[in-house]
Amino acid sequence: xxxxxxxxxxxxxxxxxxxxxxxxxxxxxxxxxxxxxxxxxxxxxxxxxxxxxxxxxxxxxxxxxxxxxxxxxxxxxxxxxxxxxxxxxxxxxxxxxxxxxxxxxxxxxxxxxxxxxxxxxxxxxxxxxxxxxxxxxxxxxxxxxxxxxxxxxxxxxxxxxxxxxxxxxxxxxxxxxxxxxxxxxxxxxxxxxxxxxxxxxxxxxxxxxxxxxxxxxxxxxxxxxxxxxxxxxxxxxxxxxxxxxxxxxxxxxxxxxxxxxxxxxxxxxxxxxxxxxxxxxxxxxxxxxxxxxxxxxxxxxxxxxxxxxxxxxxxxxxxxxxxxxxxxxxxxxxxxxxxxxxxxxxxxxxxxxxxxxxxxxxxxxxxxxxxxxxxxxxxxxxxxxxxxxxxxxxxxxxxxxxxxxxxxxxxxxxxxxxxxxxxxxxxxxxxxxxxxxxxxxxxxxxxxx
Numbered sequence: 001x002x003x004x005x006x007x008x009x010x011x012x013x014x015x016x017x018x019x020x021x022x023x024x025x026x027x028x029x030x031x032x033x034x035x036x037x038x039x040x041x042x043x044x045x046x047x048x049x050x051x052x053x054x055x056x057x058x059x060x061x062x063x064x065x066x067x068x069x070x071x072x073x074x075x076x077x078x079x080x081x082x083x084x085x086x087x088x089x090x091x092x093x094x095x096x097x098x099x100x101x102x103x104x105x106x107x108x109x110x111x112x113x114x115x116x117x118x119x120x121x122x123x124x125x126x127x128x129x130x131x132x133x134x135x136x137x138x139x140x141x142x143x144x145x146x147x148x149x150x151x152x153x154x155x156x157x158x159x160x161x162x163x164x165x166x167x168x169x170x171x172x173x174x175x176x177x178x179x180x181x182x183x184x185x186x187x188x189x190x191x192x193x194x195x196x197x198x199x200x201x202x203x204x205x206x207x208x209x210x211x212x213x214x215x216x217x218x219x220x221x222x223x224x225x226x227x228x229x230x231x232x233x234x235x236x237x238x239x240x241x242x243x244x245x246x247x248x249x250x251x252x253x254x255x256x257x258x259x260x261x262x263x264x265x266x267x268x269x270x271x272x273x274x275x276x277x278x279x280x281x282x283x284x285x286x287x288x289x290x291x292x293x294x295x296x297x298x299x300x301x302x303x304x305x306x307x308x309x310x311x312x313x314x315x316x317x318x319x320x321x322x323x324x325x326x327x328x329x330x331x332x333x334x335x336x337x338x339x340x341x342x343x344x345x346x347x348x349x350x351x352x353x354x355x356x357x358x359x360x361x362x363x364x365x366x367x368x369x370x371x372x373x374x375x376x377x378x379x380x381x382x383x384x385x386x387x388x389x390x391x392x393x394x395x396x397x398x399x400x401x402x403x404x405x406x407x408x409x410x411x412x413x414x415x416x417x418x419x420x421x422x423x424x425x426x427x428x429x430x431x432x433x434x435x436x437x438x439x440x441x442x443x444x445x446x447x448x449x
Contacts, residue, residue, distance in 0.1 A: 017061075017062035017063050018062065020061060020062050021048070021049070021060065021061060021062035024049040024061050025044060025047060025049070028047075028049065035047060040413050040414070040415075040416070042403075042406075042414065043403070045407070046403050046406045046407060046414075048060040048061075048064070048066070048406075048411075049061045053068070053076075053080030053081060054079075054080055054081055055079045055080060055081065055423035055425075056068060056079050056080075056421055056423040056424040056425065056428050057080075057428075058080070058411055064409070065409065066409050066410065066411040067409060067410050067411065067424075067428045067431050067432055067435075068080075068411040068421075069410065069411060069412050069418035069419060069420065069432075070411055070412060070413055070418065070419070071418075071419040071420075071421050072280075072285060073255075073280065074255045074259060074280050074281070074419045075280045075281060075283075075285050076285060076419075076421050076423075077258065077259055077281050077331070077335070077344075077373075077419075077421055077422060078331060078334055078421060078422050078423065079421040079422060079423025079424075080423070082330075082331075082334065082423075084330045084333065084334055085284050085285065085327050085330045085331055085334075087330070088284075088326045088327055088329065088330035089284075089286075089323055089326060089327050089330075091326065092106060092322055092323045092325075092326035092327075093323060096322055097322075097323050103320070104320070104322035104325065106322045106325035106326045106329065107126065107320040107322060107325045109325070109329060110282075110325040110328050110329050111124045111126070111290075113329065113332055114278070114282075114290065114292055115292075117262050117263055117332070118257070118263055118264060118266070118267075118276065118278070118292050119263055119266050119267055119272045120251070120266060120272050120273050120274065120275065120276050120292060120293050120294070121276070121292035121293065122292075122293065122294055122295040122298070123292070123293070123294075123295045123298035123299065124290050124291070124292045124298065125290060125291050125298055125301050125314050125319075126288065126289070126290045126319045126320035127279075127288075127289040127290055127291070127314070127316060127319055128287050128288065128289065128316050128318045128319055128321065129159075129279060129287060129288075129289050130159060130254035130277060130278075130279025130280060130289045131158075131159030131160045131161055131164070131289075132159070132161075132289055132316065133159075133254065133277035133278060133279055133289035133290055133291050134158040134159040134161070134164065134220070134250075134252055134254065134277045135159060135161045135163065135164075136277075136291050136301075136312070136314050137218075137220070137250050137275045137276075137277045137291045137293075138150050138163055138217075138218060138220065138250070139312045139313075139314075140248075140275060140291060140293075140297055140298070140300055140301065140312045140314075141217040141218035141248040141250060141274075141275065141297070142217045142218075142312075143300045143309075143310050143311060143312035144217075144248065144296075144297050144300050144310060144312075145217045145218075145246075145247075145248060146309070146310070147214075147215050147216055147217040148193050148215060148217065149193050149194070149195055149212060149215045149216045149217060150163065150193065150194050150195070150216070150217060150218050150219075150220055151177070151194075151195040151196070151197055151205070151208065151209060151212075151216060151218070151219045151220070152164075152166070152167070152179075152194060152195070152196060152197075152219075152220050152221075153196070153197055153198065153199040153221055153222075153225060153387075154167045154170060154173070154174050154176075154179070154196050154197070154198055154199060154386070154387045154388070155167065155168070155169070155170065155199065155225065155226065155228075155386075155387025155390065156168070156199065156220075156221070156222055156225050156226075156252070156387075157222075157226075158220060158222075158252050158277075159254075162186045162187075162190055163190070163193070163194055165181065165182040165183045165186060166179040166180065166181060166182065166186075166191055166194045166196065167179030167180055167182070167196045168182045169182055170182075170387070170391070171391065172391070173198075173388050173391070174196045174198075176196060176197060176198065176204065176208060177195035177196055177197060177208045177211075177212070178191075178192075178195070178196065179191065179194060179195075179196035195208060195212060195216070197209075198386045198387070198388060199221075199225050199228060199230075199234075199385075199386045199387060200228065200230060200231050200234050200385045200386050201386065202231075202233065202234055202237040202238070202241075205219075205237075205238070205241070206237075206241055209241055209245065209247065210245070213245045213246075213247065216245075216247050217247070217248060218247060218248040218249070218250050218275075219238055219241075219242060219247060219248075219249055219250065220250040220251075220252060221235070221238060221249075221250070221251060221252065222251070222252045222253075222255070222256065222265075223235060223251055223252075223253065223256050223260070223264070223265025223266065223268070223269055223271075224256055224260065224265055224371060224374060225387075226374075226376070226387075226390075226417050227369045227370035227371070227374050227375060227376045227378075227384070227417050228369075228384050228385065228386065228387070228389075228390070229370075229371050229383070230269065231385065235269050235271040236271055238271075239271050239272070239273075242274070248274045248275060248297065249273040249274050249275075250273060250274065250275045250276070250277070251264075251265060251266055251273040251275070251276040251277070252276075252277050253265055253266065253276045253277060253278050254277055254278065254279040254280055254289070255280055255374075256268070257276070257278040257279070257280070257281065257282065258278075258280075258281040258282065258331075258332070258335060259280075259281060259372075259373060259374075259419070260372055261341055262332075262335055262336065262341070264276065264278070273293070274293055274294050274297060275291055275292070275293035275294070275297055275298075276291070276292050276293060277289065277290075277291055278290050278291075278292060281328075281331060281335075282328050283321075283324035283325070283327055283328045284324065284326075284327025284328045284329075284330060284331035285327055285331075286321065286323055286324025286327045286328070287318060287321060287324055288320070288321055288324035288325060288328060291314075300312045301313075301314045334422075340422070343422070344372075344373060344420065344422050345372050345373070347420065347424065347429070348372055348373045348375070348420045350429065351420065351424075351429050351432065351433075352368050352370070352375055354429065354433045355368045355375075355432070355433065355436055356368045358433060358436045358437050358440060359377070359436070359440070361440075362437075362440035362441075362443075362444060364379070364397070364401075364440060364443060364444070365379055365381070365394070365397075366378065366379045366380075366397070366398075366401070367380060367381075367382070367383065369383055369384060370417065373419050373420040373421075374417055374418075374419065375417065375418055375420075376416070376417040376418060377398060377401055377402065378390060378393050378398060379393045379394035379395075379397045379398050380392060380393040395415065397443065398414075398415055399414045399415050400443060401439055401440070401443055402414035402415060404438070404439030404442050404443065405435055405436065405439050407439075408435035408438050408439055409431065409435055410431070410432055410435045410436075
């Protein structure tokens with residue numbers, strides 16, 4: 001790995017290229033709403049334009065290095081610029097980097113690999129993004145069952161489409177089973193097709209599902225929602241409930257897929273859904289997602305069924321992009337190496353233990369929530385079991401702590417979960433612990449100049 005550790009600097013200090021950073025920021029402010037390309041707003045002194053990623057680090061245009069825990073929203077489990085992935089992409093680009101408008105050999109090989117390692121996967125349809133994968137999974141379930149409604153869980157994120165933007169970032173508990181719209185531009189009538197239940201509450205979920213079983217096509221759930229770990233019987237209970245009432249169980253494995261384990265959350269927790277949306281790591285950092293699942297369900301996407309009521313339309317110019325498929329195959333090959341997950345999880349456990357020691361020392365009333373390579377600082381008094389528990393926390397102090405981490409060279413999205421990668425070094429972990437200590441001093445008002 002490139003030796004960049006000695007050049008990692010605190011972003012709390014003035015940069016020799018501050019004028020350059022300000023110029024890039026000015027240009028972005030003029031071009032993009034809020035000066036950024038995502039749905040997360042940052043104060044101007046904590047907004048950075050990145051020009052380079054190496055291993056576990058990102059470099060901004062003013063030359064500052066950051067230890068990265070955003071990981072491309074979870075994509076970069078191997079870190080940035082992994083040599084095997086770069087080589088696979090280079091080889092694929094030489095034979096064709098565009099969409100062929102047809103199947104490629106890399107796409108077929110990746111689909112075969114998915115069927116081999118993902119428990120629910122009998123067949124696959126590819127998409128370009130994870131958001132598309134979850135949209136299509138819901139469409140497939142509705143087409144296959146002839147029912148219109150979907151049940152999701154409060155606080156769950158299933159992409160950027162209209163069916164997801166309901167009780168995704170609620171500020172108050174839902175009036176179950178009706179949720180709240182998180183965006184303008186979504187018809188009220190559409191919101192009525194999405195029911196909302198509290199995560200980890202099997203009893204409440206069962207009541208809602210039984211009351212609407214005749215119109216419910218699917219339950220969609222993240223095996224591990226944000227940083228909320230499922231209770232021992234929760235996923236198993238959803239599986240039994242769906243089996244009993246003839247409802248499709250969909251796992252959103254866009255993030256948990258290949259990150260919790262090679263077989264995703266379904267292998268990790270031992271519960272097999274009917275359909276699963278996969279993305280992020282699937283494309284090795286490239287634009288790729290898929291819906292995998294039971295053959296009879298995936299077959300409702302068969303173009304020969306066009307015109308039939310149980311046909312689900314799936315189509316996209318870049319679906320199954322060959323370059324992303326090649327990157328995905330190379331990434332999975334690395335994940336299949338003996339001990340990969342044991343090593344990753346052990347390093348994550350070590351980091352989280354060290355972070356918990358710092359938080360406890362400063363007595364801020366915060367915890368480090370999460371499991372494996374998923375974690376987040378929350379100002380609550382216990383591990384959350386639902387989004388309602390998260391809402392009870394002090395979100396303003398949570399954001400303030402995360403912003404101080406950004407200002408101290410740790411790249412996080414304030415208020416959002418973060419991810420480890422296999423590229424992190426002992427130095428990265430120590431820099432992270434030291435940055436947290438400085439950030440805690442700032443929150444306590446005990447920081448020294």
